Amino acid sequence: MTDKTIHYPLKLEGPDVPMVRFMNVSKRYGDLVVLDRLDLDVAAGEMVTIIGPSGSGKTTVLRMIMTLEKIDEGVIYIDGEPLTHMEKNGKLVRANQAHMRKMRSKIGMCFQHFNLFPHMTALENCMEGPVQVLGISKDEARERAMELLEMVGMAEKSDQHPSRLSGGQQQRVAIARALAMRPKVMLFDEVTSALDPEVINEVTTVIRNLVDQHSLTMLMVTHQIGFAREISDRICFFFGGRIEEQGPPTDLLDEPQEDRTQQFLSAVFDAN
Amino acid sequence: MFDWQWDFTWSILPRLIEATGKTLLAAGGGYLVALVLGLILALAQRTPWKPLTLVVRELVEFIRSTPLLLQVFFIYYVGPQIGLRLSPWTAGLTAIGLHYAAYLSEVYRGGIESIGKGQWEAARAINMSTAATYRRIIIPQALPPSIAGMGNYLVGIFKDTPMLSVIGVGELMHTANTIGAENYRYLEPYTLVGLIFLAISLPAAWLVRRFEAATRRRLGLSK
Numbered sequence: 001m002t003d004k005t006i007h008y009p010l011k012l013e014g015p016d017v018p019m020v021r022f023m024n025v026s027k028r029y030g031d032l033v034v035l036d037r038l039d040l041d042v043a044a045g046e047m048v049t050i051i052g053p054s055g056s057g058k059t060t061v062l063r064m065i066m067t068l069e070k071i072d073e074g075v076i077y078i079d080g081e082p083l084t085h086m087e088k089n090g091k092l093v094r095a096n097q098a099h100m101r102k103m104r105s106k107i108g109m110c111f112q113h114f115n116l117f118p119h120m121t122a123l124e125n126c127m128e129g130p131v132q133v134l135g136i137s138k139d140e141a142r143e144r145a146m147e148l149l150e151m152v153g154m155a156e157k158s159d160q161h162p163s164r165l166s167g168g169q170q171q172r173v174a175i176a177r178a179l180a181m182r183p184k185v186m187l188f189d190e191v192t193s194a195l196d197p198e199v200i201n202e203v204t205t206v207i208r209n210l211v212d213q214h215s216l217t218m219l220m221v222t223h224q225i226g227f228a229r230e231i232s233d234r235i236c237f238f239f240g241g242r243i244e245e246q247g248p249p250t251d252l253l254d255e256p257q258e259d260r261t262q263q264f265l266s267a268v269f270d271a272n
Numbered sequence: 273m274f275d276w277q278w279d280f281t282w283s284i285l286p287r288l289i290e291a292t293g294k295t296l297l298a299a300g301g302g303y304l305v306a307l308v309l310g311l312i313l314a315l316a317q318r319t320p321w322k323p324l325t326l327v328v329r330e331l332v333e334f335i336r337s338t339p340l341l342l343q344v345f346f347i348y349y350v351g352p353q354i355g356l357r358l359s360p361w362t363a364g365l366t367a368i369g370l371h372y373a374a375y376l377s378e379v380y381r382g383g384i385e386s387i388g389k390g391q392w393e394a395a396r397a398i399n400m401s402t403a404a405t406y407r408r409i410i411i412p413q414a415l416p417p418s419i420a421g422m423g424n425y426l427v428g429i430f431k432d433t434p435m436l437s438v439i440g441v442g443e444l445m446h447t448a449n450t451i452g453a454e455n456y457r458y459l460e461p462y463t464l465v466g467l468i469f470l471a472i473s474l475p476a477a478w479l480v481r482r483f484e485a486a487t488r489r490r491l492g493l494s495k
Contacts, residue, residue: 108397109397111393128408
């Protein structure tokens with residue numbers, strides 16, 4: 001927080017508090033600027049997709065929300081409360097572990113390479129967090145995990161270890177595992193990028209159902225423009241660590257205003 | 273060529289078998305110390321607090337680079353000068369436990385480092401604490417690839433117990449020396465000691481391999 005001219009509130013208040021707010025957030029690796037004074041709001045229940053060339057900072061945005069990356073400047077708020085910082089004597093200071101653990105309970109994430117726990121069955125993967133972190137009884141956690149596995153179409157494979165599951169199946173279990181923690185914000189980081197083309201649909205169907213049936217706030221990074229168009233409320237095009245252009249899918253994809261957006265989209269459409 | 277005396281062999285066998293028990297006790301006790309202390313040394317090198325990491329790293333290197341025999345002597349004979357008065361057994365178990373803890377900490381470290389970053393991030397994403405992540409996610413996966421190395425050091429610690437004879441721990445080697453000196457016959461006692469070591473080491477190595485395979489199966493890690 002080097003820029004003294006920006007006022008970072010201790011808390012966001014009012015009728016329209018966004019579920020996620022990035023305020024002037026920057027991230028650098030040495031000389032490389034990954035995020036450059038980013039401002040981004042995501043409303044509660046909104047589905048926002050981030051697209052852009054590799055190295056544009058898209059994944060970093062999600063990783064920061066999951067507290068997997070530290071930020072260099074700015075503040076991120078979740079559900080009105082600061083995530084990267086906390087209040088101390090009326091001032092914002094860097095969040096400590098306890099604060100981050102409290103805030104992290106509102107956030108769930110699915111990864112490109114699934115990252116299921118290989119020594120646990122699909123069911124155990126979905127019970128681990130509820131039992132170990134939330135302190136829910138095993139019976140209750142099992143019941144809830146089975147419901148979620150049912151929802152993602154994996155109930156029949158609940159006793160299988162990840163090594164016995166296909167990529168699409170593993171990713172569906174990973175979505176159930178994240179949902180078992182009852183997050184308010186779900187992050188999908190290129191969840192179909194490591195999948196064979198014929199199983200991508202299993203995973204996108206699950207995400208589509210989530211969007212239709214739940215009021216979760218979701219942020220998704222993807223290269224699948226068609227899928228993004230279909231389910232997003234808004235698409236943000238990232239370039240050089242900033243939002244170059246954003247808007248509803250039809251506006252951004254069909255009538256992009258910026259040159260860079262046009263170039264990126266035509267390159268993606270050509271590739272497809 | 274050899275003057276092997278069966279009568280003498282049978283007469284010393286009970287004493288050697290009794291000493292075998294003490295050898296196993298020394299090896300088992302030392303290994304237990306090494307298993308626990310080794311894990312502490314391994315985890316201490318992974319704390320975010322750099323000075324601790326550095327000190328433990330150097331300690332491990334120091335122990336690994338000096339002979340066990342010297343460490344045994346040092347703890348037993350030099351210890352009293354700094355107020356550390358230990359019985360031969362305690363000194364012996366401390367020395368051998370500490371020595372092998374240094375080696376085991378490297379085995380653990382390798383096992384822990386073999387677990388990808390994705391597992392840590394997945395655990396973070398379901399909001400697990402660092403301690404729970406080690407206990408539930410990392411160590412169970414780090415264990416199977418470490419078992420082979422851990423087993424080698426189990427056999428190693430067993431074979432190194434004769435070093436404790438020099439400070440008077442009454443294990444196999446010490447007993448064989450005593451028998452030899454009493455009777456001016458070394459062929460039978462030393463041969464028997466060798467055979468006893470062989471009879472224990474070989475099945476132990478086999479059991480370790482079985483245990484490794486069983487652990488992998490139990491954790492669902494074998495394809």
